[in-house]
Amino acid sequence: MNxxxxxxxxxxxxxxxxxxxxxxxxxxxxxxxxxxxxHIGKKEQADLFVLELAAFLHDIGRKEEMKxxxxxxxxxxxxxxxxxxLEKYGMEESQIENxxxxxxxxxxxKNNQPETLEAKIIFxxxxxxxxxxxxxxxxxxxxxxxxxxxLYTGNEKKLAKLNKDHSYTNEDSALLEYExxxxxxxxxxxxxxxxxxxxxxxxxxxxxxxxxEQEIKGII
Numbered sequence: 001m002n003x004x005x006x007x008x009x010x011x012x013x014x015x016x017x018x019x020x021x022x023x024x025x026x027x028x029x030x031x032x033x034x035x036x037x038x039h040i041g042k043k044e045q046a047d048l049f050v051l052e053l054a055a056f057l058h059d060i061g062r063k064e065e066m067k068x069x070x071x072x073x074x075x076x077x078x079x080x081x082x083x084x085x086l087e088k089y090g091m092e093e094s095q096i097e098n099x100x101x102x103x104x105x106x107x108x109x110k111n112n113q114p115e116t117l118e119a120k121i122i123f124x125x126x127x128x129x130x131x132x133x134x135x136x137x138x139x140x141x142x143x144x145x146x147x148x149x150x151l152y153t154g155n156e157k158k159l160a161k162l163n164k165d166h167s168y169t170n171e172d173s174a175l176l177e178y179e180x181x182x183x184x185x186x187x188x189x190x191x192x193x194x195x196x197x198x199x200x201x202x203x204x205x206x207x208x209x210x211x212x213e214q215e216i217k218g219i220i
Contacts, residue, residue, distance in 0.1 A: 003049050006089050010053055013085055017060040024138040025062045029129060030055060036125035036197075041118070043193040050095055050118045054102035057082040058122055075107035114190070124194035131185050132201030136208055139174040139182065152216065178209050 001009070018027040034055035041051045061078030079100050086096045102122040105114040114120045130138060153159075156176040182205065186198040214220045 001089060006091070007049070007052055007056075009089065010085060011056050014056040014060055017063060017081075021063050022142070024142040025059055029138075030059060032129050032134065033058065033122070033125045036128055037121050040121045040124060040191055040193045040197075044117060044121060044191055046117045046121055047095075047098070050098050050102070051121060053086070054099045054118060054122045055125065057085065057099065058103050058106050058126060073107065075104055075112075079103045120190040121194070124189050124191050124198075127185050127188060128194060128197055128201060131182055131198065131205050133204060135182060135185075135201065136174075136205055139177050143172055143174040143177060154216075175209065175212070178205070183209075 014030070015027060018030065021027070034052060037051045037055045038048060040046075041048050057078065059074065059078060060081050061072070061074035061076070082103055083096065083100055086099060098116050098118055101116055102114070102119040105112050105119050106123050106126045114123045129135065150173065152173050152175045156173060156179050159176055159179075183202075186195070186202040189195050189198045211220060
């Protein structure tokens with residue numbers, strides 16, 4: 001089986017894990033991560049075959065994490081599932097290990113750091129999709145699905161200073177997610193092209209949330 005056929009088959013298998021997935025981590029997220037990863041990968045001269053497969057598989061454990069309200073790490077679970085899928089296609093062991101490493105290290109909250117160029121690119125692509133215009137939309141969508149039943153609480157800046165994990169609680173508003181996590185995403189990006197994209201998306205997002213807070217106060 002050639003690379004094109006392998007990509008098509010694994011894409012088909014990966015899509016099955018996103019049936020009924022939440023809107024902020026559905027197959028459209030995977031497609032955007034793939035597009036970003038390939039764009040950055042071409043600039044960085046990375047292995048595009050590894051990148052494409054890693055992008056398709058990086059979130060296949062996400063649905064299970066959402067079901068158990070975050071008690072399961074989707075990166076670790078996804079890596080286990082991905083290995084079983086990849087081993088069926090007669091790929092080189094080094095490629096399989098690189099793809100698994102990409103999946104294991106793409107998650108924001110884990111200390112496991114990406115070491116290979118491809119893992120750094122998948123990390124960057126996944127994080128870039130959490131900021132900018134798309135990031136803002138996903139932020140509000142995720143907050144509603146994770147348990148927050150309000151647009152904002154008014155306690156976001158205070159809660160952010162406590163440095164606690166409020167994920168999957170009724171305090172996990174989109175504004176709190178911005179204060180705790182999203183405003184710092186640009187500082188985590190590893191690749192040169194990723195940093196360029198991150199800076200542009202960060203400025204757009206920063207302006208949006210600044211205006212959002214002004215409108216809350218009735219200033220604008």
